[in-house]
Amino acid sequence: SQQGEEDPQALSIQEGENATMNCSYKTSINNLQWYRQNSGRGLVHLILIRSNEREKHSGRLRVTLDTSKKSSSLLITASRAADTASYFCATEPNQAGTALIFGKGTTLSVSS
Amino acid sequence: DTAVSQTPKYLVTQMGNDKSIKCEQNLGHDTMYWYKQDSKKFLKIMFSYNNKELIINETVPNRFSPKSPDKAHLNLHINSLELGDSAVYFCASSQATRGVSPLHFGNGTRLTVT
Numbered sequence: 042s043q044q045g046e047e048d049p050q051a052l053s054i055q056e057g058e059n060a061t062m063n064c065s066y067k068t069s070i071n072n073l074q075w076y077r078q079n080s081g082r083g084l085v086h087l088i089l090i091r092s093n094e095r096e097k098h099s100g101r102l103r104v105t106l107d108t109s110k111k112s113s114s115l116l117i118t119a120s121r122a123a124d125t126a127s128y129f130c131a132t133e134p135n136q137a138g139t140a141l142i143f144g145k146g147t148t149l150s151v152s153s
Numbered sequence: 154d155t156a157v158s159q160t161p162k163y164l165v166t167q168m169g170n171d172k173s174i175k176c177e178q179n180l181g182h183d184t185m186y187w188y189k190q191d192s193k194k195f196l197k198i199m200f201s202y203n204n205k206e207l208i209i210n211e212t213v214p215n216r217f218s219p220k221s222p223d224k225a226h227l228n229l230h231i232n233s234l235e236l237g238d239s240a241v242y243f244c245a246s247s248q249a250t251r252g253v254s255p256l257h258f259g260n261g262t263r264l265t266v267t
Contacts, residue, residue, distance in 0.1 A: 074255060083157070083243055083258030084196075091253065127194060133251060140186060140209050141256060143196040 047130060047147045054151055060117045062147040064130030065110075071133045073106055074141065075115050078127045087115075087128075120151045156180050159244050159259035166234055167267055174229045174262045176244030182257070184208075184250050185227040187219060190241040190261070199242075202227055203250050234266045 048063045064073070072091045076084040090097045090106045090113070097104045103116040117124055127148045131141040157178045166172055178185065186209075187199040200219045201209035207219070216232045227244060241263050245256040 071251065072253060076256075078194075081260075083245075083260045084256070085258070086255035089253055089255060129196065131256075137251070138209065140198040140201050142198070143188075146194050 047128070047144045049147060050145070051148045052150070054120055054149070056120060056122055056151055056153045058120055058151075060120050060124070060149055060151070062115045062128050062130075062149070064113045064115070064144055066113075066130075066132045066142075066144075067111065069135040070108075071135055073104075073113050074131045074133070075102075075104060075113075076129045076131060076143075078129065078146070080126070084129060117149075120149075122151050122153045125149060125151045157244055157246055157257050157259040159242075159262050161262060162260065163263050163265075165265045165267065168234055168236060170234050171230070171232045172234060172264070173231070174242055174244075174264075176227050176229070176259060178225055178244075178246040178257070180246055180248075180257060182246040182248050183224055184247045184254075185221065185224070186245040186247075186256065187227065187229050188243040188245060188258075190243060192240070196243070200227075200229075201250070208250060231264075234264075236266050239264055239266045 074089045075087045078084045088099045101118045106113045127146040129146040131143045159176045184203045186201045190196045202221045205221045218230045221227045241261045243261045244259040247254040
């Protein structure tokens with residue numbers, strides 16, 4: 042069954058604003074990852090947070106993980122037009138023999 | 154220096170035909186995957202190979218047959234294509250099967266069955 046659910050499905054903001062996307066999942070995980078997909082391209086890995094971590098930063102990205110609520114958020118600060126893309130969370134379940142499970146994604150539009 | 158490359162990028166074919174998609178990675182990774190992305194952008198695992206051996210086979214019709222001649226290549230052959238097979242198919246690779254090993258994706262093959 043699908044593991045991750047992103048919220049909102051679509052987000053439109055102005056350049057310079059912050060964008061926050063949320064992800065909820067259902068079962069125990071080893072780690073949670075965020076990916077970006079530009080139109081017509083493959084997914085690109087952004088950041089990974091382990092199940093024993095609560096927050097992680099990478100450049101303008103900040104990811105939080107709350108395993109008690111089975112949720113994560115991705116914050117992009119000072120957004121740029123080039124950040125326009127779809128963003129997906131992906132979870133690695135604790136269960137052996139399973140691959141990453143992706144959510145349906147959030148489509149972010151940043152206008153200049 | 155494309156890390157994960159898929160060919161072709163676009164594939165338009167008629168129902169009932171057989172087609173193949175090729176994938177190659179030059180990252181030296183041991184694990185390769187096929188994912189299917191539907192029209193709503195939902196991405197679902199189809200297969201995973203580790204060092205040429207099948208390790209994950211999700212509920213995929215047996216019309217789909219992956220083949221890994223070596224650990225750098227994972228091809229996907231599809232028999233008797235159906236309208237519902239229309240989607241974007243992504244190949245990906247990772248250093249390890251599990252753990253802190255992000256996936257590297259190709260740019261996808263858009264398959265259209267008419």
